[in-house]
Amino acid sequence: AQSVTQPDIHITVSEGASLELRCNYSYGATPYLFWYVQSPGQGLQLLLKYFSGDTLVQGIKGFEAEFKRSQSSFNLRKPSVHWSDAAEYFCAVGFYSSASKIIFGSGTRLSIRP
Amino acid sequence: GAGVSQTPSNKVTEKGKYVELRCDPISGHTALYWYRQSLGQGPEFLIYFQGTGAADDSGLPNDRFFAVRPEGSVSTLKIQRTERGDSAVYLCASSLYQGSDEQFFGPGTRLTVL
Numbered sequence: 001a002q003s004v005t006q007p008d009i010h011i012t013v014s015e016g017a018s019l020e021l022r023c024n025y026s027y028g029a030t031p032y033l034f035w036y037v038q039s040p041g042q043g044l045q046l047l048l049k050y051f052s053g054d055t056l057v058q059g060i061k062g063f064e065a066e067f068k069r070s071q072s073s074f075n076l077r078k079p080s081v082h083w084s085d086a087a088e089y090f091c092a093v094g095f096y097s098s099a100s101k102i103i104f105g106s107g108t109r110l111s112i113r114p
Numbered sequence: 115g116a117g118v119s120q121t122p123s124n125k126v127t128e129k130g131k132y133v134e135l136r137c138d139p140i141s142g143h144t145a146l147y148w149y150r151q152s153l154g155q156g157p158e159f160l161i162y163f164q165g166t167g168a169a170d171d172s173g174l175p176n177d178r179f180f181a182v183r184p185e186g187s188v189s190t191l192k193i194q195r196t197e198r199g200d201s202a203v204y205l206c207a208s209s210l211y212q213g214s215d216e217q218f219f220g221p222g223t224r225l226t227v228l
Contacts, residue, residue, distance in 0.1 A: 036219075043221045043222065044157070090157070092156070101170060101173070102159060104158070
């Protein structure tokens with residue numbers, strides 16, 4: 001079955017430190033891949049997406065993600081986090097066989113230590 | 115420009131009652147999606163419309179849930195005989211086209227069933 005796993009429920013990093021949020025998916029072909037951010041009281045906002053081509057994708061707010069087919073992973077990174085990055089982050093996967101449906105992971109809550 | 119809007123923002127109802135949740139997509143977007151987000155979870159796909167027709171309703175949990183989009187714009191999610199387990203945030207999203215295009219999310223309707 002198609003699934004998305006975010007193994008870290010909650011991560012705390014110091015302001016200015018680097019960040020990596022993990023995401024693994026289960027699917028038999030190359031999926032569409034997304035990272036969304038959800039701040040308290042805010043809607044989901046797309047950070048970046050991967051459909052094809054260069055496996056290193058740049059997004060908004062200084063985030064990037066790398067698609068690794070061999071590891072079925074799409075980890076999100078940021079070299080230096082800011083206090084405003086504290087939020088819930090969701091990895092999501094779309095599939096060619098069901099072009100409309102997106103399956104979300106359970107999310108990783110990011111806290112920033114001053 | 116205006117984003118996806120959802121009304122009401124909060125809805126409290128009693129077990130067994132009927133509720134309607136409304137979604138107004140971004141103007142010109144042909145695809146509309148409903149998701150449900152339970153506490154501590156990622157959004158879960160419910161149904162997707164392309165134009166007026168439901169192209170994929172595989173995520174609707176049971177026949178108490180129904181959604182319409184009669185004119186290809188505004189959509190209403192209808193829940194009959196609500197149960198306490200229906201309590202969640204119901205998210206609506208729209209995209210210009212179906213499939214891989216970015217989905218823009220609304221702020222959600224928080225439904226509480228007492």
